[in-house]
Amino acid sequence: MLNQIKGLHHVTSLASSAKENNDFFTHTLGLRRVKKTVNFDAPDVYHLYYGDETGAPGSVMTYFPFPNAARGRPGAGEVGTTAFSVPKGSLKAWTDRLSAQGVEDLATGTRFGDQVLTFNGPDGDGFALVEVDDDRAPWTGGGVPEDIAIRGFHSASMRLGDSGASAELLTFMGYQKVDTDGSVTRFAVPDGNAATMIDIESVPNAPSAEQGAGSVHHIAFAVENRARQLEVREALMDTGYQVTPVIDRDYFWAIYFRTPGGVLFEVATNEPGFDRDEDTAHLGEALKLPSQHAHLRDRLERLLEPIGD
Numbered sequence: 001m002l003n004q005i006k007g008l009h010h011v012t013s014l015a016s017s018a019k020e021n022n023d024f025f026t027h028t029l030g031l032r033r034v035k036k037t038v039n040f041d042a043p044d045v046y047h048l049y050y051g052d053e054t055g056a057p058g059s060v061m062t063y064f065p066f067p068n069a070a071r072g073r074p075g076a077g078e079v080g081t082t083a084f085s086v087p088k089g090s091l092k093a094w095t096d097r098l099s100a101q102g103v104e105d106l107a108t109g110t111r112f113g114d115q116v117l118t119f120n121g122p123d124g125d126g127f128a129l130v131e132v133d134d135d136r137a138p139w140t141g142g143g144v145p146e147d148i149a150i151r152g153f154h155s156a157s158m159r160l161g162d163s164g165a166s167a168e169l170l171t172f173m174g175y176q177k178v179d180t181d182g183s184v185t186r187f188a189v190p191d192g193n194a195a196t197m198i199d200i201e202s203v204p205n206a207p208s209a210e211q212g213a214g215s216v217h218h219i220a221f222a223v224e225n226r227a228r229q230l231e232v233r234e235a236l237m238d239t240g241y242q243v244t245p246v247i248d249r250d251y252f253w254a255i256y257f258r259t260p261g262g263v264l265f266e267v268a269t270n271e272p273g274f275d276r277d278e279d280t281a282h283l284g285e286a287l288k289l290p291s292q293h294a295h296l297r298d299r300l301e302r303l304l305e306p307i308g309d
């Protein structure tokens, strides 16, 4: 069993409008845009990163907004809900805030004994806010008061038709089964960062998800550094997983592999971080281009939709 994985690093999803996506995360949810860059493989598409002040691993939601992309269809084989942690007693204020801003499908409930507010993002993305004690410092530059502001990820919930093999994989990755609530099983990694939980919702009769705007593209797990990442890569390959080579993503190094339930997993390093190419005080303000796309700057600055602050 591995012990290098320390929880979530980031969650990456697809969107249909960069501007709407940016408004939702920076203004409605009050996260900080910590990087404005482009997709390595499709540089005419943004890659937008939102998180806490520094973009700490375990706080970072990232998006590829493909203009006018069709919506995905929710189903089995995907991450259905991405959950953020908020302070206890804050959900009433969040309900008022989100409904005033026209956010759809707000619903409150209890999961694993915690108060939860679920809602949809601009493309039908499944989100939840969970009331928990969490001592992470929130970003407050987005206009959400400190006493209710998002602290970072709480968990990610996968919807799977056949959950057994993915449960085994999580256990191999160092997660332990900690609780069940109805059809949902919760796993947590000990000694991790503040985003240690993964839920598996078993949906044996659901049709397969179709990826599109509002779908999670992949979830990334955090390892401290490249040495730990290589250990994880080797162990996964010894177990029979097809794992990509290590890829330099400028702000972290990444490896990817497809899991038995259909969800794409990444393992990403905490190093070097988002202050690699701009000061923490100005994260996310300027368009940053991967070096192989730097020569496209003039064209991309004309082509990419302005998204504002």
Ligand code: ZN
Residues within 6 Å of the ligand: 010, 012, 218, 219, 220, 254, 266
């Ligand atoms: Zn990623």
